[in-house]
Amino acid sequence: MEACMNEAYSINFRLSNGNTHVGVSGEFNRDTASEIIAFLNQTYVGTGNVFIDTAKIQNIVQSGADYFKSAFSSCHVPSKCLYFKGELGKNLGPDGSRLIILKTKEKKHQCCGNCKNCKCNKEHEGENNG
Numbered sequence: 001m002e003a004c005m006n007e008a009y010s011i012n013f014r015l016s017n018g019n020t021h022v023g024v025s026g027e028f029n030r031d032t033a034s035e036i037i038a039f040l041n042q043t044y045v046g047t048g049n050v051f052i053d054t055a056k057i058q059n060i061v062q063s064g065a066d067y068f069k070s071a072f073s074s075c076h077v078p079s080k081c082l083y084f085k086g087e088l089g090k091n092l093g094p095d096g097s098r099l100i101i102l103k104t105k106e107k108k109h110q111c112c113g114n115c116k117n118c119k120c121n122k123e124h125e126g127e128n129n130g
Contacts, residue, residue, distance in 0.1 A: 011035055018048040025056040028092065033068035037075050044076045051100075054086035069094040 009026035020043065022036055040050060072079065072094040079096030083089075089099045 006031070008032075011039075013039055013043075015043075020044065020048060020050045022050065022052045023056065024052065024054065025058075027059045027061060027064075028054075028057050028068075028088075029061040029064035030067045031064075033064050033071065037068070037071050040075050040077050046076070049081045049083055050077050051083045051085055052089065052092070054084055054088035054092065057086075057088050060088060060091055065092050068092055072097075 008029060009024065009032045011025075011032065012023040014021050014023075020040070022039075024032060024036070036052070044050070069092070072082070079094050080098070082093065082097040083100055084093050084097060085100045085102070087101060089097075093099060
């Protein structure tokens with residue numbers, strides 16, 4: 001696992017099952033884009049997919065996103081093998097890349113038996129009366 005950091009951003013790279021996983025935190029700017037592309041050009045061997053997790057990106061600088069989209073064409077990774085995980089990927093992905101949006105799990109109500117105006121409270125009352 002490798003990491004690149006500066007004041008504005010940090011990038012973590014790891015390889016797993018033949019795929020490259022990239023985690024970006026902080027600001028996505030031109031330097032961030034350049035670091036990712038340089039790493040991919042050095043390490044991609046023509047197989048596997050690249051997953052870029054956008055969950056911890058706090059800010060996207062438009063010039064950084066534009067640079068990534070245009071500079072990615074010189075990268076050794078086919079765009080069909082590039083996946084962005086998270087909503088922000090739609091702002092970063094070059095043509096042909098893919099977007100993965102994970103569904104968030106809804107919190108299930110855990111009843112304590114004291115809920116006012118709640119369907120579960122009526123169920124508990126029925127249990128207590130019977």
